[in-house]
Structure formats: C-alpha cells, structure tokens
Amino acid sequence: MKGPTAAGHGVPLCRLDELADPGARGFEVAIGDSRHDIIVVRHSGAVFGYINSCPHQGTPLETFPDRFLTRDGSQLLCTTHGARFQLGDGVCVAGPCKGRALARVSLSVIAAHVYFGALGAA
Ligand code: FES
Numbered sequence: 001m002k003g004p005t006a007a008g009h010g011v012p013l014c015r016l017d018e019l020a021d022p023g024a025r026g027f028e029v030a031i032g033d034s035r036h037d038i039i040v041v042r043h044s045g046a047v048f049g050y051i052n053s054c055p056h057q058g059t060p061l062e063t064f065p066d067r068f069l070t071r072d073g074s075q076l077l078c079t080t081h082g083a084r085f086q087l088g089d090g091v092c093v094a095g096p097c098k099g100r101a102l103a104r105v106s107l108s109v110i111a112a113h114v115y116f117g118a119l120g121a122a
Pocket residue numbers: 054055056057058059078079080081082083095096097
C-alpha cells in the first residue's frame with residue numbers, strides 16, 4: 001500500500017478479511033518524512049506487526065510481494081539466508097540471527113479494519 005492517510009485510529013492498512021489466517025502482507029507507511037516497510041501477520045485470529053527488516057543484515061524478508069511465510073504457514077521466513085521467525089512475537093528460532101527478533105510495530109483492529117499505530121510494541 002502506498003501513501004496511506006493518517007486517520008483517527010491510526011493509519012488504515014486493510015480490512016481484516018483481506019488477511020488470510022495464517023497469512024501476511026507487506027505495507028509501506030509514512031510517518032512524517034519517514035517511510036517504513038512493515039509486515040502485518042494474521043495468526044490464530046490475532047494480528048501482529050513487524051518492521052520488514054531482518055535482524056541479521058537488515059534486508060527485507062521477502063523476495064516476492066507478500067510472500068513472507070514458510071510453505072506450511074507456520075513461520076516468517078527471510079529469503080536472504082533462511083532465518084525463520086515465530087509469527088506471534090517475531091523471535092528468530094532458526095538461522096543466522098537465532099534468538100534475535102523482528103522489531104514490533106503497534107497495530108489495532110477496529111470494526112474489522114487493521115490500523116498501524118506506531119513504531120514499537122503495543
Ligand atoms: S538477512 Fe535475513 S537471514 Fe540473513
């Protein structure tokens with residue numbers, strides 16, 4: 001998503017039903033003059049947000065748009081060197097940055113719509 005507009009609940013990203021469960025999508029959000037690529041993950045009915053930057057070398061996780069999950073949908077995958085991250089907390093459980101974590105972003109779900117709130121955990 002390019003250039004979302006800030007609203008009362010935060011920056012609107014998508015409808016909840018536009019996210020598969022499990023599933024993930026990438027968005028670009030603007031805060032002031034800064035732009036941030038984020039990943040929105042839906043897992044077991046909950047929604048989680050992360051900065052799209054691998055803690056290993058800082059690259060985006062995906063090679064193809066919105067292809068963030070492992071084949072079985074159980075983890076996030078960095079395609080650069082194969083790091084795998086838990087969906088619910090972004091902790092790396094396998095790969096060169098094992099034990100580190102994706103940076104969280106604050107999201108909210110209001111009236112079945114997902115909003116970006118802020119950088120950092122909720
Ligand atoms: S940059 Fe992600 S595993 Fe190396």
